[in-house]
Each structure stands twice: as C-alpha cells, then as structure tokens.
Amino acid sequence: MNYIILDLEWNNAYCKKKKGFINEIIEVGAVKLDENLNIVDTFSMFIKAQLGKKLHSRVKELTNITNDDISSGTPFSQTMALFRKWSAGNDTVILTWGDTDIRVLIENFRYFNGISFIPFLKNYVNLQKYAQAFMNISKADQIGLSAAAEKLGIDVENYSLHRALDDSLLTADLFKKIYNEHMLSSYMLVCDTAFYSKITFKPKVITDINSPLIDKSKMRCLCDVCGNQCERISEWRVINQSFRAVFICRKCKRKIRFTIRFKEYYDRIDIKSSSVPFIEKKEISVVAVESSTERTNTTEETK
Ligand SMILES: [Zn+2]
Incomplete structure (x- = not known):
C-alpha cells in the first residue's frame, strides 16, 4: 500500500x-x-x-x-x-x-x-x-x-x-x-x-412536524420528579428549529416545558431534548414573544 x-x-x-x-x-x-x-x-x-x-x-x-x-x-x-x-x-x-x-x-x-x-x-x-x-x-x-x-x-x-x-x-x-x-x-x-x-450530504434540522423522519414516540415528556408520563397541554410550536410544548404531570401537578430537536444526517437522525419547569407567570410574556416568532416562521414557510 x-x-x-x-x-x-x-x-x-x-x-x-x-x-x-x-x-x-x-x-x-x-x-x-x-x-x-x-x-x-x-x-x-x-x-x-x-x-x-x-x-x-x-x-x-x-x-x-x-x-x-x-x-x-x-x-x-x-x-x-x-x-x-x-x-x-x-x-x-x-x-x-x-x-x-x-x-x-x-x-x-x-x-x-x-x-x-x-x-x-x-x-x-x-x-x-x-x-x-x-x-x-x-x-x-x-x-x-x-x-x-x-x-x-x-x-x-x-x-x-x-x-x-x-x-x-x-x-x-x-x-x-x-x-x-x-x-x-x-x-x-x-x-x-x-x-x-x-x-x-448536508445535515439538516427537521422543522416539519409531519415529517416521516420524526420518531413521534420520542416526543414524550417524563416527569423529572416522579418519572410518570406527562400530558401535553399546548400545541407543538417550532422555536429555534426545535419543537416545543408544555406538558403537565397530573400526579405532581407540575408543568414542564419540553423541547426536542431532530437533525437528519446521512445515516442517522440525531435527537436532542430538554425539559425545564414551566413557570406560569414568567412564561406568559415569553409565550407572547414566542408566538410572534412563530407567526413569522409560518409566513416565511408559506412564501
Ligand atoms: Zn410527577
């Protein structure tokens, strides 16, 4: 050689x-x-x-x-x-x-x-x-x-x-x-x-929630306190190339903001997720900002 x-x-x-x-x-x-x-x-x-x-x-x-x-x-x-x-x-x-x-x-x-x-x-x-x-x-x-x-x-x-x-x-x-x-x-x-x-191959983040490449079973949020499966109480939104929704643990009465991102590579899909406690009061203003961001995104997509 x-x-x-x-x-x-x-x-x-x-x-x-x-x-x-x-x-x-x-x-x-x-x-x-x-x-x-x-x-x-x-x-x-x-x-x-x-x-x-x-x-x-x-x-x-x-x-x-x-x-x-x-x-x-x-x-x-x-x-x-x-x-x-x-x-x-x-x-x-x-x-x-x-x-x-x-x-x-x-x-x-x-x-x-x-x-x-x-x-x-x-x-x-x-x-x-x-x-x-x-x-x-x-x-x-x-x-x-x-x-x-x-x-x-x-x-x-x-x-x-x-x-x-x-x-x-x-x-x-x-x-x-x-x-x-x-x-x-x-x-x-x-x-x-x-x-x-x-x-x-150019890696790309998947922002279409209906994409068949998304493993929906990964879009579940478990309570970080009791480990129970939480229930989703908001729509999924695309924020910073990630999907985000608010979940609730019925047992602990805790709300959790869950974020997940799917990135497509040639031979695999990379998944990154995180969850933080959802703080109601603070979140109200955050939600307002985020929903306007989302509207902008939606407009761009329909162009
Ligand atoms: Zn819990």
Missing part, C-alpha cells in the same frame, strides 16, 4: 454564475509515502484563481500566499490532471486531515470540470478521524492538526503551517507516529457512489 497525504488551501470567492460563494482551491500540496512510510515524492502547485482574483486578507495572513502567486498559478483542471498522473498507482490510498478538503475538492471539480467525483480518489482515509480514535480523543472534541502533532511530541515550529505542502509534510510526520496497519484498514473507505452521497 502507498499513501498520499493531500492538503489544500482555498479562498472563499463569489461566483456570479452560481450567485453564491465557492471555496476556490488556490494551492495543492501532497506527500507520497511508500509502504514503509518513507517519503518518496512531494507535489506542490499554485492554482490560478479564476473566481477570486484577490485573496481575502485572512487567507493572506494565514497562508502568506500572495495575489501574484495565484495569478501566476496553473488552472484547476490542468493542475488536477498533473496530480492525477503524479498520484496514479495501484494500491494507493489518499489521506487528508478531516474531510473538508475532500468536500471542497468535489465542489471545485463540479464547478470547473462539471463532474461530481474526484477522478484520482479510489481509497480514502480521514486521518483526523483515525487519529482521534488512535489517541482516544472523543469525537465531540475535534482536534486540529497542529494540536494533535504537539500532543505527539512533534515540533510544529519546523513547519510553515497553513501551506499545503508543509501541512502535508507535518501530517505525514504525524501519520508515522500513529501508524497501525490493521487499525488503519478499518478507516479506509472505497470511494464509490455511497461514499459521495455520504460525504456531500
């Missing part, structure tokens, strides 16, 4: 044709490792900007890339053709730190080449995901590349961070420290249709 660690820099640019912003890739850097993890080659190119001719000051500061660099670069399609040649080979897996680079790459291929896949991507590993598992870091605390490298005792001062080639060299250094062939194989994804559906 050969490994290619890829890193991209991009500039958020306005696209008239799309009437929206696109993360235009401006630099590609990559490191090729053989099966013994020796660096055998590197790749580094500027991409000639076609949408955002001027870099955002934040990008300039972060990367030290200049407007001259991107105006003298090679267009996206040509750069990618060269990268495809450079990365070709059987048994090659491409790794990136986090999957954002892959999503941006798909976006750029879609815009500049009119295709929704990455021609050179056959096998892929999200190294950040693998590293977090390897280092026992909870999925909830996403760790950045330099923080992870520091944790592993790598001197990040030796690298010019936020430049494509240096970031991939640093990632390669990190990769060597956490390499475990067996464990890595379980993080390797074959880049088929399902891979693209999953990686391009």
Whole structure:
C-alpha cells in the first residue's frame, strides 16, 4: 500500500454564475509515502484563481500566499490532471486531515470540470478521524492538526503551517507516529457512489412536524420528579428549529416545558431534548414573544 497525504488551501470567492460563494482551491500540496512510510515524492502547485482574483486578507495572513502567486498559478483542471498522473498507482490510498478538503475538492471539480467525483480518489482515509480514535480523543472534541502533532511530541515550529505542502509534510510526520496497519484498514473507505452521497450530504434540522423522519414516540415528556408520563397541554410550536410544548404531570401537578430537536444526517437522525419547569407567570410574556416568532416562521414557510 502507498499513501498520499493531500492538503489544500482555498479562498472563499463569489461566483456570479452560481450567485453564491465557492471555496476556490488556490494551492495543492501532497506527500507520497511508500509502504514503509518513507517519503518518496512531494507535489506542490499554485492554482490560478479564476473566481477570486484577490485573496481575502485572512487567507493572506494565514497562508502568506500572495495575489501574484495565484495569478501566476496553473488552472484547476490542468493542475488536477498533473496530480492525477503524479498520484496514479495501484494500491494507493489518499489521506487528508478531516474531510473538508475532500468536500471542497468535489465542489471545485463540479464547478470547473462539471463532474461530481474526484477522478484520482479510489481509497480514502480521514486521518483526523483515525487519529482521534488512535489517541482516544472523543469525537465531540475535534482536534486540529497542529494540536494533535504537539500532543505527539512533534515540533510544529519546523513547519510553515497553513501551506499545503508543509501541512502535508507535518501530517505525514504525524501519520508515522500513529501508524497501525490493521487499525488503519478499518478507516479506509472505497470511494464509490455511497461514499459521495455520504460525504456531500448536508445535515439538516427537521422543522416539519409531519415529517416521516420524526420518531413521534420520542416526543414524550417524563416527569423529572416522579418519572410518570406527562400530558401535553399546548400545541407543538417550532422555536429555534426545535419543537416545543408544555406538558403537565397530573400526579405532581407540575408543568414542564419540553423541547426536542431532530437533525437528519446521512445515516442517522440525531435527537436532542430538554425539559425545564414551566413557570406560569414568567412564561406568559415569553409565550407572547414566542408566538410572534412563530407567526413569522409560518409566513416565511408559506412564501
Ligand atoms: Zn410527577
């Protein structure tokens, strides 16, 4: 197995044709490792900007890339053709730190080449995901590349961070420290249709109470004192992308304000709920504000 660690820099640019912003890739850097993890080659190119001719000051500061660099670069399609040649080979897996680079790459291929896949991507590993598992870091605390490298005792001062080639060299250094062939194989994804559906899926909150994706059985509120099932005494309302209603525990005579949110991911629905005591007096004014919010929402929906 050969490994290619890829890193991209991009500039958020306005696209008239799309009437929206696109993360235009401006630099590609990559490191090729053989099966013994020796660096055998590197790749580094500027991409000639076609949408955002001027870099955002934040990008300039972060990367030290200049407007001259991107105006003298090679267009996206040509750069990618060269990268495809450079990365070709059987048994090659491409790794990136986090999957954002892959999503941006798909976006750029879609815009500049009119295709929704990455021609050179056959096998892929999200190294950040693998590293977090390897280092026992909870999925909830996403760790950045330099923080992870520091944790592993790598001197990040030796690298010019936020430049494509240096970031991939640093990632390669990190990769060597956490390499475990067996464990890595379980993080390797074959880049088929399902891979693209999953990686391009945009999570969304469900605000239609009649959506079949909503598990109505989860919209029950249990009394936090006696554990009894409470009875709903108000209509469900959509507030801050959540459903909210007032419940009552007949046994304790307690009123509870129950809030639940359903968020759709590619392969699951995330449910978050909370309940707080419903305070009548205070709630009256709150309800008034909320119902006007709700009316606004309803108007928007019917537009
Ligand atoms: Zn109760």
